[in-house]
Amino acid sequence: MAADGLRLWPLPGIPELTAGADLAALVLTAEPNLRNGDVLVVAHKAVSKAEGRTVDLEGVTPSPQARALGRQLGKDPRLVEVILGESSAVVRAQRGVLVCRTHHGFVCANAGVDASNAPGPQTVVLLPADPDRSARELRDRIERLAGVKVGVVITDSFGRPWRNGQQEVAIGCAGLLPLVDLRGQRDGSGRRLAATWIAVADQLAGAADLVRGKSSGQPVVVARGGRLPLLSEHGPGAAVLLRPRSEDLFS
Amino acid sequence: MAADGLRLWPLPGIPELTAGADLAALVLTAEPNLRNGDVLVVAHKAVSKAEGRTVDLEGVTPSPQARALGRQLGKDPRLVEVILGESSAVVRAQRGVLVCRTHHGFVCANAGVDASNAPGPQTVVLLPADPDRSARELRDRIERLAGVKVGVVITDSFGRPWRNGQQEVAIGCAGLLPLVDLRGQRDGSGRRLAATWIAVADQLAGAADLVRGKSSGQPVVVARGGRLPLLSEHGPGAAVLLRPRSEDLFS
Numbered sequence: 001m002a003a004d005g006l007r008l009w010p011l012p013g014i015p016e017l018t019a020g021a022d023l024a025a026l027v028l029t030a031e032p033n034l035r036n037g038d039v040l041v042v043a044h045k046a047v048s049k050a051e052g053r054t055v056d057l058e059g060v061t062p063s064p065q066a067r068a069l070g071r072q073l074g075k076d077p078r079l080v081e082v083i084l085g086e087s088s089a090v091v092r093a094q095r096g097v098l099v100c101r102t103h104h105g106f107v108c109a110n111a112g113v114d115a116s117n118a119p120g121p122q123t124v125v126l127l128p129a130d131p132d133r134s135a136r137e138l139r140d141r142i143e144r145l146a147g148v149k150v151g152v153v154i155t156d157s158f159g160r161p162w163r164n165g166q167q168e169v170a171i172g173c174a175g176l177l178p179l180v181d182l183r184g185q186r187d188g189s190g191r192r193l194a195a196t197w198i199a200v201a202d203q204l205a206g207a208a209d210l211v212r213g214k215s216s217g218q219p220v221v222v223a224r225g226g227r228l229p230l231l232s233e234h235g236p237g238a239a240v241l242l243r244p245r246s247e248d249l250f251s
Numbered sequence: 252m253a254a255d256g257l258r259l260w261p262l263p264g265i266p267e268l269t270a271g272a273d274l275a276a277l278v279l280t281a282e283p284n285l286r287n288g289d290v291l292v293v294a295h296k297a298v299s300k301a302e303g304r305t306v307d308l309e310g311v312t313p314s315p316q317a318r319a320l321g322r323q324l325g326k327d328p329r330l331v332e333v334i335l336g337e338s339s340a341v342v343r344a345q346r347g348v349l350v351c352r353t354h355h356g357f358v359c360a361n362a363g364v365d366a367s368n369a370p371g372p373q374t375v376v377l378l379p380a381d382p383d384r385s386a387r388e389l390r391d392r393i394e395r396l397a398g399v400k401v402g403v404v405i406t407d408s409f410g411r412p413w414r415n416g417q418q419e420v421a422i423g424c425a426g427l428l429p430l431v432d433l434r435g436q437r438d439g440s441g442r443r444l445a446a447t448w449i450a451v452a453d454q455l456a457g458a459a460d461l462v463r464g465k466s467s468g469q470p471v472v473v474a475r476g477g478r479l480p481l482l483s484e485h486g487p488g489a490a491v492l493l494r495p496r497s498e499d500l501f502s
Contacts, residue, residue, distance in 0.1 A: 005258055005259060005462060006462045007258050007259075008256060008257045008258075009256030009257070010256075095500070097500065099500070106413075107412070116447065157449075161501035161502075162501070163492050163493065164491065164493065165430045165453070165492065166447070168454065179416045196367070198416055198417060198418070198460065199411075199414060199416030199417060202416070202418050203418050203419065203457030203461050204461060206457045207257070207458030209449065209454050210257055210478060211256060211257045211477045211478060212478075226461045226462045227461060227462055241414050241416065242413070242414065242415065243412070243415050249345055249412065250412040250501050251412075
């Protein structure tokens with residue numbers, strides 16, 4: 001493998017997390033040889049559970065709007081109530097699909113609220129309240145415990161309007177430039193690169209998913225090498241991946 | 252690194268391609284040690300150029316529609332003419348952005364027509380006419396020349412409606428299952444995985460982009476290892492990544 005290659009591998013042995021769990025310590029137990037410049041790619045559910053971002057549907061009373069949407073879409077109205085609570089807007093509610101804009105600004109199905117891999121049969125997992133802060137905190141704690149500066153990307157699976165299937169994208173990021181802007185640069189022929197504005201953190205989120213079993217308890221993947229644009233500071237976070245609403249042609 | 256890790260590295264020394272170039276032979280010169288199960292992730296421009304899928308704008312006469320759209324969007328009307336020729340529909344034409352549905356069914360900016368990394372100042376590069384066929388042909392030729400069965404993914408950079416930046420996606424695929432459907436399976440708690448339908452080929456396309464310099468003449472990346480769903484046959488191709496128009500909520 002060339003020296004500029006990238007390696008990705010999942011960390012084994014990270015147990016089911018509960019509120020207050022020290023994810024950084026669990027990561028370091030699973031991989032004691034983290035290096036400066038490694039990037040931890042973490043499925044958000046591990047972070048959300050450690051942060052207590054779960055809701056028991058038994059305690060939820062759906063609003064009239066949630067009941068109506070639930071009927072229309074064939075969804076549990078209590079789940080719809082939780083989704084609406086996480087949303088600033090409903091973007092589409094059609095054919096069983098509820099696409100929302102979350103309070104963070106992500107446009108995704110069900111505002112990121114998910115019942116799979118949840119801790120109990122009536123429990124759903126929310127996105128972290130501030131995934132960029134979660135990424136910074138995990139990065140800081142890894143540095144404090146192990147003395148290494150890693151990058152952190154927190155991910156969720158998003159659908160795409162015109163493509164089947166889902167892919168992991170970055171919802172939180174620290175220590176890595178999420179978006180690399182080459183739009184002013186020139187190609188091999190001296191011509192300006194037309195539209196080269198690379199969503200590195202999203203691509204890394206998807207890359208990590210290739211080595212992780214979905215139901216296998218492997219929320220953390222290590223990425224090492226490659227041309228990853230590491231930062232010594234935390235950097236701007238995944239928030240820079242959000243297209244401004246003024247430039248949105250599709251909601 | 253755990254045994255289930257994934258490695259990706261770019262192939263050096265692949266020259267600028269011209270029509271009729273033997274990309275498989277160039278790949279094998281750059282990487283004589285390809286193994287069964289390796290996946291070649293190839294930026295489509297290399298394939299398009301080898302297939303002669305370029306257009307010299309000097310020979311293009313724009314239609315009235317192309318002239319009007321060019322004026323509206325601030326684009327060269329000859330380029331718009333080429334884009335419309337590649338399109339079955341214009342999805343959005345606003346704020347300098349022309350999003351089209353290509354004849355293949357991809358929804359993307361400029362129908363994939365691109366002037367960067369093109370062979371001449373007035374030349375633009377189109378998507379391959381049938382990128383799945385291109386992937387199958389490259390795979391077959393690698394097997395014929397070197398006796399190894401590889402997977403092939405052909406990629407392009409697509410924007411996303413609600414996220415800044417672009418990411419590589421699969422437009423052609425052979426020898427790899429592009430889309431893995433776990434929707435019937437259960438998670439660690441025995442609950443059905445809600446929406447786990449993984450766009451593996453897209454994630455691999457993005458992963459490869461992490462190790463490739465955009466303007467550095469590295470169109471081919473090798474991926475080895477991981478949990479890639481390899482196929483002995485060519486498989487369904489990237490066409491299965493296209494969401495049916497009947498399920499499109501956004502164009």
